[in-house]
Amino acid sequence: MAMISTLSAKSAALRLSFYGPGGTLFGIQIVNLLLTIMTLGIYSFWGKVRVRKYLYSQTEFSGDRFTYHGTGKELFIGALKAFAIVIVFWVTVVVLAKLVGPMAVLLVYPVILVAIPYALYGTMRYIMSRSSWRGIRFSFRGDLKECMKTYIGGVLLTLLTLGLYYPYFHTKMRRYWINNTYFGNIPFHYDGEGKDLFGSFVLAVLLTIPTLYLYWFWYAAKVGRYDWSRTKFSGGQFESTVTGGALLGLSLTNLLLLILTLGLAFPWVIVRSLKFQFHYLTLHGELGLSKIQQDARGLRIGATGEELAGALDVGSALG
Amino acid sequence: MQTTWRGHYLDGVTADPIPVTVIPTPHGFQILKPAGSDLWRYSEIQQTQGRYAGEPVRFEKGHDPAEVLVIPDASILTAVRRTAPEAAGRFHNPAVRVNRPWWITLAAVVSVVAGSGIYFWGIPAATDFLADRVxxxxxxxxxxxxxxxxxxxxxxxxxxxxxxxxxxxxxxxxxxxxxxxxxxxxxxxxxxxxxxxxxxxxxxxxxxxxxxxxxxxxxxxxxxxxxxxxxxxxxxxxxxxxxxxxxxxxxxxxxxxxxxxxxxxxxxxxxxxxxxxxxxxxxxxxxxxxxxxxxxxxxxxxxxxxxxxxxxxxxxxxxxxxxxxxxxxxxxxxxxxxxxxxxxxxxxxxxxxxxxxxxxxxxxxxxx
Known part of the structure; x- marks a missing residue:
């Protein structure tokens, strides 16, 4: 039981490890592809679940694997609902365009501005409620109104300030996402401030052209290190040592792999990226795991938000 | 022959793993905890992890939250098939992993054939059928x-x-x-x-x-x-x-x-x-x-x-x-x-x- 005793070792650095070989993921995705073709697309939701279950069960933290509890049926129902929402919306726009005139199409922008935070919120709630470690569920307990306010206000302010507000928007959103995320009954904690990133952000904007956009990798690394240095769980402090050069190397090699294999290397790219993230991320300090209690809120949360996020192409924005 | 397996038990309420020894019996898993012993009947158990090489085997009992048994050594699955053949269907069979590369190759070939069949023949046939009825x-x-x-x-x-x-x-x-x-x-x-x-x-x-x-x-x-x-x-x-x-x-x-x-x-x-x-x-x-x-x-x-x-x-x-x-x-x-x-x-x-x-x-x- 060596793996369990590491828990009590007080300030040893803990890290996430990913064990899965890319080849196994490739096999899963090929079989998913076949079944998806055979069922004219319907299986893709169940396929997505198989991939997630694999990625979770191959990820270990402190001697235990993560578990994904979502089902294909939930995703399928969520997709049907998201599809219905999109259809109803388009029909409304078309009808309005007939009644009011072509200006009604402009309605699309405010609706999308509302739909994106709603979808992100739904994704976060769904994914967290379906994730567990040591049998304890994660959960997201944010308030939808606050999400809307922070997101819409942030987008508008960013537009008004010609992008200068962006670092503040980033930290505010992250504060909202992280501080409302719980493991069992204990919340995560993030207290990043936009002003700490503002200087680097302006520098990155200025260096965009001279460095042919490459400086953004160093900016991304800096934000990554900063964000994790401001993230805590219970008595534990996260730390990332990622560098811009490493991020650039990962992106270039991934791109090269995909091009050389005509996209077939996609599963390996996923695995490499996960291993990369976990390599640079550590957690120090006393987690106080004995204080943690199951708090199975949100087990009945549906997947509409997530599928709507898919429909709007915003899923990746959560990172 | 191995008759006991080491692992840990999670009660679904706290995050503290409890070390246990598990014995597969004809009726279920006999679980020896520090505080006593428990029997998990096979009919109440679901296997949720341990389908892939190197992955610990995870059994769950009950729902929301489930009680969990994690056993790093996948050979327990083979042992269950031997001791309780009628329960074998409930759990993953590690022996089938050997065949996976073949299935994957087959799936890749069939995907390409079926995909092109649908694209070049199925879709045109189906849409022409529909268009003729508009x-x-x-x-x-x-x-x-x-x-x-x-x-x-x-x-x-x-x-x-x-x-x-x-x-x-x-x-x-x-x-x-x-x-x-x-x-x-x-x-x-x-x-x-x-x-x-x-x-x-x-x-x-x-x-x-x-x-x-x-x-x-x-x-x-x-x-x-x-x-x-x-x-x-x-x-x-x-x-x-x-x-x-x-x-x-x-x-x-x-x-x-x-x-x-x-x-x-x-x-x-x-x-x-x-x-x-x-x-x-x-x-x-x-x-x-x-x-x-x-x-x-x-x-x-x-x-x-x-x-x-x-x-x-x-x-x-x-x-x-x-x-x-x-x-x-x-x-x-x-x-x-x-x-x-x-x-x-x-x-x-x-x-x-x-x-x-x-x-x-x-x-x-x-x-x-």
Missing amino acids: PVAWEEKLGQTVVNNLVGSSPACDDPLAEKTIEQIVKRLDQAAPSHPYTFRVMLVTDPVVNAFAAPGGYIVVFSGLLEKSRQPEELAGVLAHEMQHVIRRHGTKAVFRDLSTSILIAALVGDTSGVTSAAMKGAKTLSGLSYSRKNEEEADTLGMEMIQKARIDPHGMVGFFETVQKEYGREPEFFRYFSTHPNTSDRIRRLSAMADRAAYKPVPLISTQRWRAVVGRCSSPKT
Whole structure:
């Protein structure tokens, strides 16, 4: 039981490890592809679940694997609902365009501005409620109104300030996402401030052209290190040592792999990226795991938000 | 032989793992905890992890939250199959992992075969089936949209004589056509383009440039016959359907619902571009020529028109032959003139040459 005793070792650095070989993921995705073709697309939701279950069960933290509890049926129902929402919306726009005139199409922008935070919120709630470690569920307990306010206000302010507000928007959103995320009954904690990133952000904007956009990798690394240095769980402090050069190397090699294999290397790219993230991320300090209690809120949360996020192409924005 | 396995138990309430020893018995797992012993019956247990090499085996009992048993050594699965054969079906069999590479290869091959089968044969068959059952009223609406999109800005040529002449030609062709539910509506548009197109539901748009390049009414009749066949064979409706369903299928494959929205937009694009497949063009050529002959119109007129086009736009390089959606003009001329040469009847003239000359002059393009 060596793996369990590491828990009590007080300030040893803990890290996430990913064990899965890319080849196994490739096999899963090929079989998913076949079944998806055979069922004219319907299986893709169940396929997505198989991939997630694999990625979770191959990820270990402190001697235990993560578990994904979502089902294909939930995703399928969520997709049907998201599809219905999109259809109803388009029909409304078309009808309005007939009644009011072509200006009604402009309605699309405010609706999308509302739909994106709603979808992100739904994704976060769904994914967290379906994730567990040591049998304890994660959960997201944010308030939808606050999400809307922070997101819409942030987008508008960013537009008004010609992008200068962006670092503040980033930290505010992250504060909202992280501080409302719980493991069992204990919340995560993030207290990043936009002003700490503002200087680097302006520098990155200025260096965009001279460095042919490459400086953004160093900016991304800096934000990554900063964000994790401001993230805590219970008595534990996260730390990332990622560098811009490493991020650039990962992106270039991934791109090269995909091009050389005509996209077939996609599963390996996923695995490499996960291993990369976990390599640079550590957690120090006393987690106080004995204080943690199951708090199975949100087990009945549906997947509409997530599928709507898919429909709007915003899923990746959560990172 | 190994009879006990080490692992840990999670109660689903706290995050503290409790070290346990597990013994597979004929009825279930005998679980020895520091605080006592417990029996998990196989019928109450689900295996949720441990299907892949190196992955600890995870058993769950109950729901929301479940109690959990984690055993790093997957050989316990083989032991259960031995001690309790009737419970074996509930759990993963590590022996099948050996076959996985074969299944994956098979799946890859079948995916490619099935994917191309659906793409090249299944979708066309299904959409053609559906397009053949679309109510004519829908097609007319669709056609109206296309016509408005494409010629909305060009001025109509309101010349009664020219319109009447074209209508007369269409009527004669229509009488020779197989029975169909469409009412042909011809629009004459002032535009120097040498072209005509058909939209779903019976709309045919003729640009005045075409009128001027047609030396004889029989040449115009050839083009009209071709366009009328696009309508009768529902080529436009089929093209829209096929485009839509292909995008939807691809969207479904990559599990991306946003594709559905873009598919709707792409369908709209097809409408405005209105390109037919090469096969459809050839079909319209052949059936149009048959219609011409049944109407006893001089078949060399249709051939003559394409010869004019070829002179006007030059020969397409051979290279494009296999990539272009439109048949190569030389091929068309060859095929059509072979059909025309086989015709054995005395052509009945459409209208007098005098009247044709009058029509051609009537609707000239505006000077730009």
